[in-house]
Amino acid sequence: MNSQEFRQEIDIKRPRYLAKYYPLMETISNKGTTGGGDYxxxxxxxxxxxxxxxxxxxxxxxxxxxxxxxxxxxAPLNHWKPSEMVDYILMLIFSESEDKLGFSWExxxxxxxxxxxxxxxxxxxxxxGYANTGLNYIQDKFNNEKDEFRSPQVFINFLRDVVDDKVx
Amino acid sequence: xxxxxxxxxxxxxxxxxxxxxxxxFTFSEGLNIINADNGMGKSxxxxxxxxxxxxxxxxxxxxxxxxxxxxAIKIASEKAKNxxxxxxxxxxxVFEDDRKEYTITKSIKLTKDYASEIxxxxxxxxxxxxxxxxxxxxxxxxxDLARQEEIIKVRLLSATMQPYSLLQGEAIxxxxxxxxxxxxxxxxxxxxxxxxxxIIEKTCKxxxxxxxxxxxxxxxxxAQNKKGFDDAQAEKANILKQIKGSEESIELYKKELQQATxxxxxxxxxxxxxxxxxxxxxxxxxxxxxxxxKEKELESLLSSINDNLFAKNPLPWxxxxxxxxxxxxxxxxxxxxxxxxxKKVLANPEALxxxxxxxxxxxxxxxxKMLDECRCFVCNRPFTKDDEHYKHVEMLRNRSLKKPTTxxxxxxxxxxxxxxxxxxxMTVDTIFASIANSIKTQKAIENEIKTIHEQINTTLTEFKNxxxxxxxxxxxxxxxxxSAYDKALNAINLNQGYLTSATNQVIKLKEDxxxxxxxxxxxGGAAVPQSYRDLKEIIEDAQIAFDRTKQRIYDEVIxxxxxxxxxxxxxxxxxxxxxxxxLSFSKTSYDSIQLKVYNEAxxxxxxxxxxxxxMKKIAVLMAIISSKFGGGKFEYPFIADAPFxxxxxxxxxxxxxxxxxxxxxxxxxxxxxxDVNSPQRISEDGQEILEKMKNGELPGTFYxxxxxxxxxxxxxxxxxxxxxx
Amino acid sequence: MTTxxxxxxxxxxxxxxxxxxxxxxxxxxxxxxxxxGYPVVEAIKTIIKLKDSSTPDVNVYKNIKQNIFNIxx
Numbered sequence: 001m002n003s004q005e006f007r008q009e010i011d012i013k014r015p016r017y018l019a020k021y022y023p024l025m026e027t028i029s030n031k032g033t034t035g036g037g038d039y040x041x042x043x044x045x046x047x048x049x050x051x052x053x054x055x056x057x058x059x060x061x062x063x064x065x066x067x068x069x070x071x072x073x074x075a076p077l078n079h080w081k082p083s084e085m086v087d088y089i090l091m092l093i094f095s096e097s098e099d100k101l102g103f104s105w106e107x108x109x110x111x112x113x114x115x116x117x118x119x120x121x122x123x124x125x126x127x128x129g130y131a132n133t134g135l136n137y138i139q140d141k142f143n144n145e146k147d148e149f150r151s152p153q154v155f156i157n158f159l160r161d162v163v164d165d166k167v168x
Numbered sequence: 169x170x171x172x173x174x175x176x177x178x179x180x181x182x183x184x185x186x187x188x189x190x191x192x193f194t195f196s197e198g199l200n201i202i203n204a205d206n207g208m209g210k211s212x213x214x215x216x217x218x219x220x221x222x223x224x225x226x227x228x229x230x231x232x233x234x235x236x237x238x239x240a241i242k243i244a245s246e247k248a249k250n251x252x253x254x255x256x257x258x259x260x261x262v263f264e265d266d267r268k269e270y271t272i273t274k275s276i277k278l279t280k281d282y283a284s285e286i287x288x289x290x291x292x293x294x295x296x297x298x299x300x301x302x303x304x305x306x307x308x309x310x311x312d313l314a315r316q317e318e319i320i321k322v323r324l325l326s327a328t329m330q331p332y333s334l335l336q337g338e339a340i341x342x343x344x345x346x347x348x349x350x351x352x353x354x355x356x357x358x359x360x361x362x363x364x365x366x367i368i369e370k371t372c373k374x375x376x377x378x379x380x381x382x383x384x385x386x387x388x389x390x391a392q393n394k395k396g397f398d399d400a401q402a403e404k405a406n407i408l409k410q411i412k413g414s415e416e417s418i419e420l421y422k423k424e425l426q427q428a429t430x431x432x433x434x435x436x437x438x439x440x441x442x443x444x445x446x447x448x449x450x451x452x453x454x455x456x457x458x459x460x461x462k463e464k465e466l467e468s469l470l471s472s473i474n475d476n477l478f479a480k481n482p483l484p485w486x487x488x489x490x491x492x493x494x495x496x497x498x499x500x501x502x503x504x505x506x507x508x509x510x511k512k513v514l515a516n517p518e519a520l521x522x523x524x525x526x527x528x529x530x531x532x533x534x535x536x537k538m539l540d541e542c543r544c545f546v547c548n549r550p551f552t553k554d555d556e557h558y559k560h561v562e563m564l565r566n567r568s569l570k571k572p573t574t575x576x577x578x579x580x581x582x583x584x585x586x587x588x589x590x591x592x593x594m595t596v597d598t599i600f601a602s603i604a605n606s607i608k609t610q611k612a613i614e615n616e617i618k619t620i621h622e623q624i625n626t627t628l629t630e631f632k633n634x635x636x637x638x639x640x641x642x643x644x645x646x647x648x649x650x651s652a653y654d655k656a657l658n659a660i661n662l663n664q665g666y667l668t669s670a671t672n673q674v675i676k677l678k679e680d681x682x683x684x685x686x687x688x689x690x691x692g693g694a695a696v697p698q699s700y701r702d703l704k705e706i707i708e709d710a711q712i713a714f715d716r717t718k719q720r721i722y723d724e725v726i727x728x729x730x731x732x733x734x735x736x737x738x739x740x741x742x743x744x745x746x747x748x749x750x751l752s753f754s755k756t757s758y759d760s761i762q763l764k765v766y767n768e769a770x771x772x773x774x775x776x777x778x779x780x781x782x783m784k785k786i787a788v789l790m791a792i793i794s795s796k797f798g799g800g801k802f803e804y805p806f807i808a809d810a811p812f813x814x815x816x817x818x819x820x821x822x823x824x825x826x827x828x829x830x831x832x833x834x835x836x837x838x839x840x841x842x843d844v845n846s847p848q849r850i851s852e853d854g855q856e857i858l859e860k861m862k863n864g865e866l867p868g869t870f871y872x873x874x875x876x877x878x879x880x881x882x883x884x885x886x887x888x889x890x891x892x893x
Numbered sequence: 894m895t896t897x898x899x900x901x902x903x904x905x906x907x908x909x910x911x912x913x914x915x916x917x918x919x920x921x922x923x924x925x926x927x928x929x930g931y932p933v934v935e936a937i938k939t940i941i942k943l944k945d946s947s948t949p950d951v952n953v954y955k956n957i958k959q960n961i962f963n964i965x966x
Binding site for chain 1: 470471473474475477478480484485486487488489493494496497500501504507508511577578579580581582583585586587589590592593603607
Binding site for chain 3: 364365367368370371372374375378379382697699700702703706707710713714716717720721
């Protein structure tokens with residue numbers, strides 16, 4: 001498998017999330033429509049997902065969802081916009097240490113096609129894990145500080161909270 | 169009989185949370201000041217007095233009075249409503265006259281009712297009156313409703329005098345309506361007891377009629393020429409009928425004339441302010457347009473915040489806090505590249521070495537030249553193209569070009585593409601400034617919006633002060649005012665003409681009547697006893713004397729009113745740069761009193777500023793009270809939620825110097841002695857007054873109302889500070 | 894105002910001096926206590942007094958007619 005094939009293998013993947021977060025995803029995304037409602041919204045689901053991923057990544061916890069319950073997915077990675085953000089997420093995952101990833105870049109070179117596919121799955125599982133952590137964080141906020149979601153600054157504020165806590 | 173209010177107390181009444189004991193103000197004769205900034209309970213306190221005296225409160229949202237039951241939910245303390253399911257609220261006033269002390273308590277109960285639209289059940293208002301004899305100290309509850317009414321509406325504050333004793337900032341225009349000349353006239357009459365003379369005037373008409381009838385009967389009995397007498401009498405009856413008809417017409421014309429004059433005055437006043445209204449209206453439009461733009465700007469900014477999370481330009485905010493991440497990736501990629509190269513070398517070292525030429529060998533350029541010239545530069549011997557020497561040189565040249573690469577790394581392109589995509593995000597430190605800038609811009613726009621709102625409120629107040637109405641349908645537009653004014657002027661001319669004509673008619677008819685009476689007298693002859701003639705003549709003269717006395721007293725009161733009004737007016741406006749003019753009271757042809765203002769040259773002064781208009785009203789108010797025929801201080805308390813905002817410092821000082829000379833007791837709620845920067849919250853002027861009170865120069869009390877600085881508006885309560893009791 | 898005050902005010906009218914020739918000092922000393930001797934003054938006193946006690950107009954007339962002018966019914 002070469003670079004192109006490897007990338008294609010990644011691009012067709014549809015990262016999942018736990019179904020219990022569907023109502024939240026729906027509330028704070030507007031699935032391609034704009035405006036309306038009491039709460040501040042993101043755009044499409046993948047934006048919400050990428051946001052959740054960043055939250056989870058800053059929190060430093062990758063809680064993989066395998067065996068945690070029913071899951072849902074949406075669009076494949078190559079449909080996510082902006083594509084640069086997808087690259088950034090992949091960059092973050094590939095930057096992780098060998099014990100987190102389970103393989104080194106060099107080992108990747110000598111993998112056969114099946115092993116490469118397994119590595120791709122690992123990558124996607126880790127993306128899901130961070131997004132899961134992020135969604136849990138946002139859900140918690142929604143349950144306990146719902147009024148925050150009326151402020152236009154809400155998602156910036158959450159991001160700043162997790163980043164600033166990390167610095168401390 | 170004078171009444172003096174001893175205290176007023178509130179229970180869960182607007183910002184006055186808690187029981188009566190917690191919210192009590194005690195008063196004395198003289199000047200009683202309650203000093204507070206806007207929103208601290210000043211006008212609410214005034215509403216307490218209004219409830220006791222008139223069962224009403226002034227609704228500042230509607231800008232008009234409202235019944236207490238209708239306003240009950242607004243009146244009850246917010247804190248009490250949030251705390252309890254049953255809320256009792258009310259006002260308690262204690263006053264005394266010469267012999268008795270009265271405690272009047274008015275209250276309403278609210279009971280929580282989740283099923284109702286307003287959330288509460290409102291009870292009927294309750295009035296409790298307790299009477300205490302100051303001599304015997306016996307007290308009794310007053311159950312009789314008529315007696316309760318009498319205590320409140322006569323003993324505490326006479327209903328006739330209410331308009332002159334209760335002065336409220338925003339409603340001052342309704343008090344002493346100087347455009348209503350009959351209103352002023354009837355008040356003057358009340359003060360001068362002219363009602364007695366009016367009764368006598370009516371009596372004299374009856375007496376005259378009786379004397380005339382008796383004389384006529386006697387004359388008829390004595391008349392020789394009965395037919396002539398009857399004819400003359402019929403003629404007289406006809407003349408009397410015509411006189412009556414003309415007098416009725418005169419009354420009608422007077423009314424019409426009065427109405428037309430008041431209309432004309434009203435429009436004249438409005439016309440004078442038209443320019444100002446136009447100016448403020450345009451200003452409002454401009455401000456609202458500006459507000460709309462700012463609100464759109466804010467909306468646009470807020471709705472773009474989430475977009476900024478993913479915006480490519482300048483940098484997506486989602487990458488806040490990701491400094492160094494790209495560097496880490498590049499470093500790892502570098503290590504990966506080195507590792508792959510090392511691996512390659514270890515796997516095939518000769519390929520690497522084979523690619524390197526021995527030291528001293530010709531370089532690539534020389535080798536290429538050798539091939540071009542087909543000559544070896546080392547041994548200086550020629551060779552031909554494609555012979556074995558040519559091919560050797562060619563091999564040497566090609567070997568150096570073929571460098572060992574790491575193209576065998578399968579995923580080099582994969583990682584390279586990722587790096588290329590994320591390299592714009594190497595420096596993300598500008599994101600913080602970008603976010604901060606956005607928040608700063610948001611705050612700036614919000615502040616601008618707040619400022620514009622305040623400007624709109626101020627402009628709207630001024631606009632309304634000049635007679636402006638936002639609802640163009642309800643009032644007459646400025647374009648129609650002129651034609652309405654012209655119409656009123658025409659009506660004045662017309663009715664004046666009719667009045668003159670009817671008056672002349674009556675004069676003529678009365679002369680005819682005299683001639684007729686003479687005729688009847690002649691028909692009656694000397695046989696008619698003189699006593700009958702004397703009776704009629706004397707009653708006629710009595711009628712004249714009473715009528716002229718009424719006029720004289722009326723004229724004297726008007727003259728006194730004018731003199732005192734001007735004295736008060738000068739005192740109240742002393743120290744102002746602008747001349748407020750001189751007040752002139754005159755009786756009109758329709759038996760009412762008209763007030764005009766003249767400048768020094770004798771020209772009429774119209775369109776005076778709002779400040780001077782109010783001073784004029786207060787001056788007339790004080791003159792009316794102190795012009796009471798017989799003199800003396802006004803015996804009812806003067807209660808004012810003082811409208812000083814348009815006035816200068818001079819007026820306030822003048823007011824406090826002048827008003828206590830007219831009223832035995834003044835209770836003034838004022839914000840202009842409030843200074844938020846002073847520890848006691850009292851301005852310099854306020855301190856001066858307080859000092860005078862403390863050293864006995866000025867009898868009275870001084871209170872300051874405050875609310876906690878950082879307060880939840882729902883639970884806001886007013887704190888009472890007494891500086892002089 | 895009181896009846897005495899009203900009487901004093903009415904007697905200030907010029908008709909009493911000009912038409913009836915009553916001197917000013919005499920006018921000033923007139924009261925309800927004693928007869929002034931002037932029918933016009935007595936008529937005025939009667940009107941003021943009786944209207945103060947809300948006597949009907951017809952009775953006021955009768956009073957003046959009978960007591961001052963000796964005209965019986």
